[in-house]
Amino acid sequence: TTQSLALRGSTLYVAGSNGNQQIYSGDIKEIPNFVPHLRNVSRMASGSNHSLVIKTDGTLWVAGNNSSGQLGTGDGRNTIAFEKKIALRSFKNGQYVCADLEYGPDAPLYSNRSIIGPWETFGLLDLGWPDCKYVALRSYATGNYVTATNEGTSRAQASSLGCGDWEVFRLDNNGSGVYAFCVIDDFMNKYLRYDSFIPEQSSLGQGVFFYICNLDNK
Numbered sequence: 001t002t003q004s005l006a007l008r009g010s011t012l013y014v015a016g017s018n019g020n021q022q023i024y025s026g027d028i029k030e031i032p033n034f035v036p037h038l039r040n041v042s043r044m045a046s047g048s049n050h051s052l053v054i055k056t057d058g059t060l061w062v063a064g065n066n067s068s069g070q071l072g073t074g075d076g077r078n079t080i081a082f083e084k085k086i087a088l089r090s091f092k093n094g095q096y097v098c099a100d101l102e103y104g105p106d107a108p109l110y111s112n113r114s115i116i117g118p119w120e121t122f123g124l125l126d127l128g129w130p131d132c133k134y135v136a137l138r139s140y141a142t143g144n145y146v147t148a149t150n151e152g153t154s155r156a157q158a159s160s161l162g163c164g165d166w167e168v169f170r171l172d173n174n175g176s177g178v179y180a181f182c183v184i185d186d187f188m189n190k191y192l193r194y195d196s197f198i199p200e201q202s203s204l205g206q207g208v209f210f211y212i213c214n215l216d217n218k
Helices: none
Strands: 003-008 011-016 031-038 041-046 050-055 060-064 079-090 096-099 109-113 122-126 134-139 145-147 157-160 169-173 179-183 190-192 199-201 210-214
Touching: 003 041, 003 050, 011 041, 079 134, 134 157, 179 210
Parallel strands: none
Antiparallel strands: 003 011, 011 031, 041 050, 050 060, 060 079, 079 096, 079 122, 079 210, 096 109, 122 134, 134 145, 134 169, 145 157, 169 179, 179 190, 190 199
16 A cells, blocks of 8 residues: 554544545545554554545544445545535434425425435544544535535535535534534634524524434445
């Protein structure tokens, strides 16, 4: 392989080639020195163009080339950062979040489904160091990233080809197993609501909480 992974305690360090973004998010530059990247890692493995880690909570995260399905995600697409396969279920109405192509090719988000299928499946990307609390969402329905549409003034949709400022969320939780997605760009600091999927709520509450359902084995 052309990249190296190392564990020190539960921190994952990475170095080497990143031509397939198999070790790091952002760009494809080589990393000449070991740098910390992920926290709470218990095990890791690496192939020629892809890497896998298991975190201390037992969840599987994968990164890199997926041309032969070697990441095991089931959709054959590459990943730009360590990603786990998930579904999101609204705390408020109990429905799964859907990148709903019935509303158009941009796949706007709705909490409106009772079962999990491709439209309700996402990749949760851990964007890593230094904070290890920022994430992105990739839709399995479109292969694109969830974006706070029109700079956070319209319903979020799974339509962005790249992962930039409006595709990055701070993942907050209340300590009870539910999570909220906060839009941080332009100092907005507001949460996506389950009904509008617009970052319009400034404090944590039932309307912005979601369960993250791990789909590693599906």
